[in-house]
Amino acid sequence: MESKNTENNKDNKIREYRTDDLIVYWDAKSCSHIGNCWNILPQVFKPDEKPWITMEAATAEDIIKAVDKCPTDALKYELPEGSKVDPEMAKGPGWVDYKKDEVTSIKIKMARSGPYKVEGAAQVFDAEGNFLKQSNHIILCGCGKSGNRPFCDGSHARKE
Numbered sequence: 001m002e003s004k005n006t007e008n009n010k011d012n013k014i015r016e017y018r019t020d021d022l023i024v025y026w027d028a029k030s031c032s033h034i035g036n037c038w039n040i041l042p043q044v045f046k047p048d049e050k051p052w053i054t055m056e057a058a059t060a061e062d063i064i065k066a067v068d069k070c071p072t073d074a075l076k077y078e079l080p081e082g083s084k085v086d087p088e089m090a091k092g093p094g095w096v097d098y099k100k101d102e103v104t105s106i107k108i109k110m111a112r113s114g115p116y117k118v119e120g121a122a123q124v125f126d127a128e129g130n131f132l133k134q135s136n137h138i139i140l141c142g143c144g145k146s147g148n149r150p151f152c153d154g155s156h157a158r159k160e
Helices: 037-041 058-065
Strands: 004-009 014-018 023-027 075-078 106-112 116-125 131-140
Touching: 014 106, 058 075
Parallel strands: none
Antiparallel strands: 004 014, 014 023, 023 075, 106 116, 116 131
């Protein structure tokens, strides 16, 4: 039951980590490196190692619970055919097919260090009106240091 790390889309930098029971996708461009995942499961999510996700270090259910808490939707999961995980427990906010009630209002919360956390069905467009992203969880740059503006890439927290 070895995890497999493959880049399934080099342009978007989406990486896939797989076991017999769970597939986790990581969208590097959407990640703000806020640390929820490695604070919840440090034995699985190790940002200073390659590969940085070690799927065998926890149960699929524990990984699902951690991915469900990703504030940017950079981490997503799905169950492969034949998975032993209860499909009903794998339908949270981190599930690839999760749809939040679009009638819900959007919440925007400012963090002390600069980023804006957007919760609720939202679309982001650039200054020219080009569509950038649609998601239920988005972290926007508030400090101007991000190399992935308008999205936060964690630059505000890096020491210079």
